[in-house]
Amino acid sequence: MKIVDHQNTKIVATVGPACNSYNQLLELVKAGVDVFRLNFSHGTHQDHQQVIDHVTHINEKYNLHISLLADLQGPKLRVGTFKDEKVQLKAGQPFRFDLDPEPGDASRVCLPHPEIFAALQPDTELLLDDGKLRMLVKQCGAGFAECEVRVDGVLSNRKGVNVPGVVLPISALTEKDRKDMAFALDMGADWIALSFVQQPKDVQEARELIKDRAGVLVKLEKPSAIVPLEP
Numbered sequence: 001m002k003i004v005d006h007q008n009t010k011i012v013a014t015v016g017p018a019c020n021s022y023n024q025l026l027e028l029v030k031a032g033v034d035v036f037r038l039n040f041s042h043g044t045h046q047d048h049q050q051v052i053d054h055v056t057h058i059n060e061k062y063n064l065h066i067s068l069l070a071d072l073q074g075p076k077l078r079v080g081t082f083k084d085e086k087v088q089l090k091a092g093q094p095f096r097f098d099l100d101p102e103p104g105d106a107s108r109v110c111l112p113h114p115e116i117f118a119a120l121q122p123d124t125e126l127l128l129d130d131g132k133l134r135m136l137v138k139q140c141g142a143g144f145a146e147c148e149v150r151v152d153g154v155l156s157n158r159k160g161v162n163v164p165g166v167v168l169p170i171s172a173l174t175e176k177d178r179k180d181m182a183f184a185l186d187m188g189a190d191w192i193a194l195s196f197v198q199q200p201k202d203v204q205e206a207r208e209l210i211k212d213r214a215g216v217l218v219k220l221e222k223p224s225a226i227v228p229l230e231p
Helices: 022-031 045-062 114-119 175-186 200-210 223-229
Strands: 012-015 035-039 067-071 086-089 094-098 108-110 125-128 133-141 144-151 153-156 191-194 215-218
Touching: 022 045, 035 045, 045 067, 045 175, 067 175, 114 144, 125 144, 175 191, 175 200, 191 200, 200 215
Parallel strands: 012 035, 035 067, 067 191, 094 108, 191 215
Antiparallel strands: 086 153, 094 144, 125 133, 133 144
16 A cells, blocks of 8 residues: 655544544545544544544554544633524624523623633633634623623624633643543553643643653644743
8 A cells, every 4th residue: 555655744634423434544544644633522432442443453454653643622611501592792882791690692691610700801802602703801800791892793502712812720621631631542642632721831731641651732722822932
C-alpha cells in the first residue's frame, strides 16, 4: 500500500459517524492522514474504542504509526432556556443575565454559572452561540449582569457563552474530561488535546495527570492563554 509521506506537515482527520468504519479509515490513511482526532464532545467510549481498535489494526498490518489524538470537551458554559425556546435580540437593546432558573424572554435569561458573574466587569464582552451574538456588560454584580446587545440575532435554548477577555475561576478539566482522559490513555492515545486553556497552570494540571503517557496539545482559544507565550 502506498502511503503519502509528509515530513513537515501532519494531516489530522476528525473521526465521526460518516468515516469510522475500518475500510473508511484505511482509505483516509491511504490518502495521507497522519493523525485521527477523536472528539470527546460527541460519541461514547464504546464508539471511540471501535475506532481505536481499527487504527491499531491498520498500524499493525501495515507497519505504520498513525497517531490518535483525544480531544477533550472542556467546560461548556451555556445559557438556560426560553419560554418560547428562542428570542430575537436587536442591537442596542438591554439584556440581563441572572441566576433565576425561570425560562427567559427577550429581556433576560438564566446564566447558571456563578463563576462567570464572579469574573465579570463593566465593558467585558460576551460572545454567544459561537460568536454569532455579542453583548457588552454595562453593570454587574453577584449573580447578575446588565448588558447591551452589540451584534444582534436569534438566541435559543442552551447556546454557548464565551467570555474571551477575562480569566474564569474554573479548571480546564471537568469531571467528564478526567474520565475521558483516563479512558484515552488506557487505550493508548498518543496525544491529549486540552480545550478551554486559560493560563499555564491549566496545562501543568493536565501534565501531572498524563505524565509521560501521551503528548499534550494545547488549543489556544483565549487571549489569556496566548499572553504568556509572548517574549
